[in-house]
Amino acid sequence: MSRRIINPPELVEPVGFAHGVVAGSTVYLGGQTAMDASGRIVPGGIVEQFERAFTNVLITLRAAGGQPEDLVDVTIYLTDVDDYQRNGKAIGAKWRDLAGTEYPAMAGIGITKLWQPEALIEIQGVAHISAL
Secondary structure, X not given: OOEEEEOOOOOOOOOOOOOEEEEOOEEEEEEXXXXXXXXXXXXXXXXXXXXXXXXXXXXXXXXXXXXXXXXXXXXXXXXXXXXXXXOHHHHHHHHHHXXXXXXXXXXXXXXXXXXXXXXXXXXXXXXXXXXX
């Protein structure tokens, strides 16, 4: 099986990891925080950070040749589950704006902290692209 690394130029240059890996028809999307192209976490709260982190995931997916409807699994790591739940409607609207209404299998996991201290969320995913 072939393996191809995906590191879109729109995202911060990775060191010690890949933004994505294509293996066969599966795309493994590495965890994305709300980091902009300059390496800083975007300002704002959980809604703004969700939008940036999920956009980063989708940038990698598109660079691999996929679309949001190709997502089959998404895991969301949260430093404050209650904050995410309080903002669920706004986050749901962002999801629909970015990816439509075909939802993959998902998990939300509460954690104590992420790699960047100011990060509130990290999103990773798996996609299946039959055309690969």
